[in-house]
Amino acid sequence: MFQNGFSPRRVVVTGMGIACPLGLGVEHVWKRMLAGESGIGSIQSFDVSALPAKIAGQIPSGVKADGGLDINEWIPVKDQKKMDRFIQFALVAAEEAVADSGWTPQDEEARCRTGVMIGSGIGGLETIHEAAQLAVSGKAKRISPFFIPSALINLASGQVSIRYGFKGPNHSVVTACATGVHALGDAARLIALGDADVMVAGGAEAAVCELGVAGFCAARALSTAFNDTPQAASRPWDEGRDGFVMGEGAGVVVLEEYEHAKARGAKIYAEVIGYGMSGDAYHITAPAEGHEGAFRAMTAALRSAGLTPADVQYVNAHGTSTPLGDDLELEAVERLWGDAGRGLAMSSTKSAIGHLLGAAGAVEGIFSILAIRDKVAPPTLNLEKPSRESAIDRVALQAQPRKIDVALSNSFGFGGTNASIVFRAAP
């Protein structure tokens, strides 16, 4: 990456891990996604009777062998209370990614060259809720000494570094729903610029709790028309869409300097070849007109990759299933791709798992990499009747085999923050 002046080092992806509403494990989740399955369901974990949105994508419980989550299989009981669920999800996804990469630094120098950058949009919201309830009931003295380290966003990176002894840069991204892409892109830059040789990077989110759902409901951001048919609720670009569906989970990748990966004979999934960012400077929650901020982020990402839009065969859209955002993103992509849009496939995997907020970009980055590996575009579920026609193929309802060598993934966040990342097939 960086065709614009520096002579940076090349960065490749050598490990991946996912915990999401379609389950645990990259291959398990990907298989279900390509089969058109949905991870959205009714919220059972807390009382939603007073809330207009009653559905979400939650990680299925069950044993590891079946792709379900029983946290006792992953984290000792005594440690679970020291970390909010978003950190637990990060550890689960990191364990898969690190094992997948086969990277086990053998000496202090190698450990110091291996860093962690896992972010979250909101962090330990449920933990904060519980502690606040103690405070308002006059029991502030009963607040656990683990409250703060359980809620802090950078403790995902902290806990992962402690578990594996990774002593390199320890950093964390907080850019709402753009967090995952920023984490991957920023971590890749640390490697490209020489700060580290290996980075464990990604995003984690566990905001499907009373406060989280209530907050997004209040912002009128969530789907409320499909409470009885949850799997139909996340329907990007469809005329019936009425808001996003919250999801939870984590996506973590192992990024590695190309020569470092080659020297140890690592399996290489893809190369990170471009990364671009922008700010809307417009509104706290609404995208700018024409999604011009997204346009600039994608333009910057392609420029840093040294590519033109015609070189990209697949876009994993931000596509949250909100009435305003979906068509604006489409408009920005149409404008940027121009005539090349005819050959482009763009889908929203949020249709299957919901919006994982700070984890979204990391999980969707992994899907983009898998789209390159398997030459297939994952489907946009529930896209039965697009609210607007387009020359861009939005991969409605069913996965499509496609020749994909380059994929771009978008994530945009509240505050008007936009990020795009570009992957290319393994060198």
Added chain:
Amino acid sequence: MSDTAEKVKKIVVEHLGVEEAKVTPEASFIDDLGADSLDTVELVMAFEEAFGVEIPDDAAEKITTVKDAIEYIEKHKGE
């Protein structure tokens, strides 16, 4: 073993995730049972909750073994 001792043992096992056999009266929370300073703060809070006692910080600092905890609680229980 007294009721207090049994209960203390149970809390320690639960909070520190250690085997029951290791929780001897002489066992030190930090040196023998793998606790760190935050674990001990939490343990003391659990004792306060379970026994309805108030353990001020200066007293808590001196509770370093299972025996220390049992003795303090026995002495101050019901105050």
